[in-house]
Amino acid sequence: MLFNVLLYSSLAIFILGLLYRFYTWLTWKVGLLADDITPGTRFFAVLKGALGVIFSVKIFTAVKVFVLDVMCERRILKEDLLRWLMHMMIFYGFMLLLLMHALDNYFSEPFFSNYYPTVNPFMFLRDLFGLLVIAGVAIALYRRFIMKIPRLKTDAMDKYAIIIVAVIMISGVLLEGTKILSHRVFSDMVEEYGDLEDEEEIRALESFWVAEFGVVSPNVKAPFDTDVLDQGKEIHENACADCHSKPQWAFTGYASAKILSPVALGLDKINAPLILWYIHIIACFAGLAYLPFSKMFHIIASPISLIANAVMEREKSDPANIATRQIMELDACTHCGTCSTRCSVGVTFELFNNVRILPSEKIPAIKALASGKDLGELEIRHLQEGVYMCTNCHRCTDVCPVGINLQELWFNVRETLLNRGYPEFLTLTPFSYYRGINSGRLPETQYLQPLKTARGAIEEACRSIDAKDGIVSPTKWGERAKKKLNMTSDADTFSYCFSCTTCSTVCPVANNNGNDPKKLGMVPHQMMQAVILGTPELVYRTGMLWDCLGCYECQQHCPQGVHITDIFYVLKNLAIEETTEKRSS
Amino acid sequence: MNFAIFRCCPTSVLLKQYETSTDAVLARLGVGLVDIKEFNCCGQPLKNYDYKAYLLASVRNLCIAERHNLNILTVCNCCYGNLKNADHLMKQDASIREEISGILNREGLRYNGGIKIRHFLDFLYSDIGVEQIRQKAVKKLDKPNIAVHYGCHILRPREIAEFDNPEKPSKFDQLVEALGAQSTDWDAKVKCCGAPVFGVNDNLAMDITAMKVSEARKSGAQFLCVSCVYCQLQFDSVQKMIVEKRNNGVPLPSILYTQLLGLCLGVDTETLGIKENQLDAGGILDFMK
Numbered sequence: 001m002l003f004n005v006l007l008y009s010s011l012a013i014f015i016l017g018l019l020y021r022f023y024t025w026l027t028w029k030v031g032l033l034a035d036d037i038t039p040g041t042r043f044f045a046v047l048k049g050a051l052g053v054i055f056s057v058k059i060f061t062a063v064k065v066f067v068l069d070v071m072c073e074r075r076i077l078k079e080d081l082l083r084w085l086m087h088m089m090i091f092y093g094f095m096l097l098l099l100m101h102a103l104d105n106y107f108s109e110p111f112f113s114n115y116y117p118t119v120n121p122f123m124f125l126r127d128l129f130g131l132l133v134i135a136g137v138a139i140a141l142y143r144r145f146i147m148k149i150p151r152l153k154t155d156a157m158d159k160y161a162i163i164i165v166a167v168i169m170i171s172g173v174l175l176e177g178t179k180i181l182s183h184r185v186f187s188d189m190v191e192e193y194g195d196l197e198d199e200e201e202i203r204a205l206e207s208f209w210v211a212e213f214g215v216v217s218p219n220v221k222a223p224f225d226t227d228v229l230d231q232g233k234e235i236h237e238n239a240c241a242d243c244h245s246k247p248q249w250a251f252t253g254y255a256s257a258k259i260l261s262p263v264a265l266g267l268d269k270i271n272a273p274l275i276l277w278y279i280h281i282i283a284c285f286a287g288l289a290y291l292p293f294s295k296m297f298h299i300i301a302s303p304i305s306l307i308a309n310a311v312m313e314r315e316k317s318d319p320a321n322i323a324t325r326q327i328m329e330l331d332a333c334t335h336c337g338t339c340s341t342r343c344s345v346g347v348t349f350e351l352f353n354n355v356r357i358l359p360s361e362k363i364p365a366i367k368a369l370a371s372g373k374d375l376g377e378l379e380i381r382h383l384q385e386g387v388y389m390c391t392n393c394h395r396c397t398d399v400c401p402v403g404i405n406l407q408e409l410w411f412n413v414r415e416t417l418l419n420r421g422y423p424e425f426l427t428l429t430p431f432s433y434y435r436g437i438n439s440g441r442l443p444e445t446q447y448l449q450p451l452k453t454a455r456g457a458i459e460e461a462c463r464s465i466d467a468k469d470g471i472v473s474p475t476k477w478g479e480r481a482k483k484k485l486n487m488t489s490d491a492d493t494f495s496y497c498f499s500c501t502t503c504s505t506v507c508p509v510a511n512n513n514g515n516d517p518k519k520l521g522m523v524p525h526q527m528m529q530a531v532i533l534g535t536p537e538l539v540y541r542t543g544m545l546w547d548c549l550g551c552y553e554c555q556q557h558c559p560q561g562v563h564i565t566d567i568f569y570v571l572k573n574l575a576i577e578e579t580t581e582k583r584s585s
Numbered sequence: 586m587n588f589a590i591f592r593c594c595p596t597s598v599l600l601k602q603y604e605t606s607t608d609a610v611l612a613r614l615g616v617g618l619v620d621i622k623e624f625n626c627c628g629q630p631l632k633n634y635d636y637k638a639y640l641l642a643s644v645r646n647l648c649i650a651e652r653h654n655l656n657i658l659t660v661c662n663c664c665y666g667n668l669k670n671a672d673h674l675m676k677q678d679a680s681i682r683e684e685i686s687g688i689l690n691r692e693g694l695r696y697n698g699g700i701k702i703r704h705f706l707d708f709l710y711s712d713i714g715v716e717q718i719r720q721k722a723v724k725k726l727d728k729p730n731i732a733v734h735y736g737c738h739i740l741r742p743r744e745i746a747e748f749d750n751p752e753k754p755s756k757f758d759q760l761v762e763a764l765g766a767q768s769t770d771w772d773a774k775v776k777c778c779g780a781p782v783f784g785v786n787d788n789l790a791m792d793i794t795a796m797k798v799s800e801a802r803k804s805g806a807q808f809l810c811v812s813c814v815y816c817q818l819q820f821d822s823v824q825k826m827i828v829e830k831r832n833n834g835v836p837l838p839s840i841l842y843t844q845l846l847g848l849c850l851g852v853d854t855e856t857l858g859i860k861e862n863q864l865d866a867g868g869i870l871d872f873m874k
Contacts, residue, residue, distance in 0.1 A: 148692075148693075150691075150692035342622065343625070344594050344625045344626040345625065345626050345631070345642065346625065347625055347641055347642050347645050348631065348635075348638045348641065348642060350641065350688050350691070351635070351637060351638050351641055351688065352635075352638070389631075391594035391595065391626045391630060392594065392595060392598060392599075393594035393595065393597060393598070393626070394597045394598045395597070398597070407598075425634065426634055427785070428633060428785055429630045429631070429632075429633040429634050429785070430629055430630035430633075430780075430781055430784070430785075431630040431784075432783075432784030432785050433595070433630075433780070433783055433784045433815075433818075434595065434598075434599075434784070435784050436783045436784030436785075436787055436790075436823075437599065437783075437784075437818070437822055437823075439784075439787070440826075451785065451786075484636075508776055508777055508793055509782075509789065509793075512789060512792050512793060512796070546785065546786070547782055547785075547786050547789055548781075548782075549737075549777045549779070549781040549782055549793075550632065550737075550781050551737040551741065551776070551777035551781070552737060552738070552741035552742050553737075553741065553776070553777070555741070555742055556741045556742060556743060556751055565742075569632050569633065569636050570636065572632075572633045572634075573633070573634065573635055573636055576633075576634060576635075
């Protein structure tokens with residue numbers, strides 16, 4: 001009764017959860033493209049797309065990906081053998097247990113006429129599959145908590161996933177172990193299957209099971225007479241052996257029984273098998289009910305992600321389907337951290353206090369964003385910095401075991417975030433190159449606005465120096481600026497500048513603007529003078545600073561050996577740092 | 586001889602032909618390339634934002650190469666300059682060395698400064714030699730006029746780059762002429778291509794690129810030839826955008842030196858990805874003897 005109540009209620013939550021997740025796939029939005037597409041349009045686009053795949057040659061691609069990437073987990077194997085072993089053991093161990101053991105009514109019995117859970121090979125296989133899962137979980141624990149993999153993050157959901165699988169497996173093994181030990185279970189089985197009336201016969205059988213199969217009895221103890229054991233053996237062979245293989249074949253349970261045997265009578269008194277049975281099934285049902293809301297949902301979403309990404313192309317696919325796929329991909333993420341350990345700029349996380357720099361850590365924030373949750377300015381800015389600090393090397397996407405098109409996701413989210421209007425100073429760096437190459441995919445105002453916003457914020461922060469009565473009052477370089485000016489190779493050489501203008505003459509940017517200070521604010525030699533005068537704000541807001549190519553022509557030609565280009569880098573860093581500080585205070 | 590090949594981030598998406606042509610050419614020259622998957626960005630885009638972050642990223646690569654006991658071979662001027670500069674600063678400045686090493690030690694990396702960073706042009710010129718390349722070229726070009734473009738960080742700053750005379754370089758010209766081409770004389774060959782500000786100030790970047798293309802054309806060039814990822818993106822993808830946006834007439838196709846060399850070493854055009862270039866560079870095949 002209780003079993004059924006738990007089963008059906010957890011199944012109901014599971015199904016409602018699935019429906020909710022599918023609903024979010026059609027209704028949540030990420031990226032500018034998704035803005036104008038209704039859930040209805042997305043629903044029919046999915047149907048059309050799916051049918052289009054099924055009834056075309058693409059079905060072969062889908063099948064190939066299903067076999068190689070879903071069933072054989074080829075992408076994980078390419079990246080890391082240990083992780084592949086881990087996941088194959090957990091996945092196949094668990095799935096086989098689910099079919100053979102948990103769903104034996106629906107699977108094992110119809111398919112195997114000789115199925116009986118206490119008979120080999122099924123008894124042995126159950127333990128073998130269980131051992132596979134436990135070994136997999138052990139590797140997962142080792143990888144997450146003992147191996148020091150740089151920038152691999154473990155969050156609450158990872159811990160939950162490991163715990164729920166571990167509880168199911170360990171309770172299962174202990175349940176089997178306590179059953180092997182249990183005199184109560186032994187007696188029940190004798191009563192049910194034994195057909196034994198004679199007390200002496202029961203005692204002989206019991207002695208045999210105690211001696212051979214690890215049952216701990218309050219009635220009989222070793223050493224036994226060989227006569228008794230012989231009699232027990234005979235009864236065993238007649239009454240038990242046909243339907244019950246030697247418990248030793250259930251090797252994990254048997255091993256745990258050996259360990260627990262000193263306390264076996266106590267365990268039997270509290271009916272430990274029943275308690276463990278409750279723990280075992282409640283953990284299973286809890287896992288089932290929570291599955292759609294946990295990272296375990298990747299069991300469903302990841303295969304879909306792998307197949308969808310294999311059959312879809314950016315230029316040709318329906319934008320409605322891309323919008324849906326990008327939400328689905330957020331559920332497909334297993335938080336395995338491959339993207340973060342392979343990210344081309346991931347190492348900067350060690351320097352910046354922003355976990356969103358790591359690809360795997362952006363996904364939860366993007367999920368919150370897609371659900372319409374208000375993230376708050378700081379979180380938005382962190383995520384924005386995270387998605388902009390990307391060299392578009394495509395590695396995260398290439399290595400993602402579940403095939404998420406991460407690079408495309410960053411591109412879309414980037415534009416949504418930039419639209420919020422918080423300045424992103426990374427737009428003023430070569431990280432913008434890829435965005436430039438793809439400018440055709442964006443409306444022109446959308447493309448230019450973030451650049452203007454960033455420059456505007458720097459301009460704003462430099463207002464304090466705006467001259468009253470046309471006179472600029474020099475400020476002092478702060479300690480930080482002094483330190484930074486000393487950081488790179490001889491950046492303090494600025495003081496050698498005597499304004500010979502060679503730098504400005506050879507500068508390709510100055511030349512392109514006809515050396516017109518009005519267009520650029522200042523040209524390089526003037527900027528060096530401004531640095532000498534101690535008016536950093538004048539330099540920070542100079543167009544020339546942000547238009548500098550870093551080509552080192554000025555530095556190469558300077559007769560005084562001023563490291564102009566290197567100094568420019570320091571000035572840009574300082575401008576961004578000081579503007580950020582002024583804005584947050 | 587083995588090198589750790591340093592590919593430059595955007596190649597896998599925007600310039601796959603640079604990867605395939607590099608692999609093919611260096612294989613023909615008997616050079617072993619090792620793709621180290623732990624490598625990260627050279628740090629170039631981080632310089633404007635946080636110089637220390639640039640150094641951290643750059644030096645991490647040096648440590649990893651050192652752990653594999655391999656010298657680095659770059660095919661991009663920016664990667665080359667940035668890695669060299671980081672190596673220089675680590676050797677020169679104790680406080681930088683201490684700070685960056687401290688962070689990298691946390692993931693078990695050590696900087697000993699024991700590896701060399703080589704640009705593949707420098708490797709071809711100094712280790713293989715122009716004469717060898719002339720001899721190995723099984724096919725020769727029939728005197729196409731080619732404007733060789735050096736770009737910045739292979740030349741400047743001179744004390745970091747250590748490749749050629751930054752004012753009047755000739756090594757790349759010689760490498761191109763060894764294949765039978767005619768290198769044209771143009772001053773802008775040592776100037777920046779405009780890439781560093783593309784995406785930040787597109788008009789400026791395009792102005793500079795357009796100016797250079799027109800200078801190259803004035804020198805009589807039929808093709809540009811480059812040895813840097815960003816120069817090629819700029820002269821290929823961005824020049825195509827310029828032609829479309831500014832109605833700039835007929836483009837001047839740019840070809841990677843690995844593609845040019847590959848043609849002369851007898852590598853097939855498909856592997857070299859001649860057709861992958863955004864601007865049609867197929868005309869170069871008409872000059873194959």
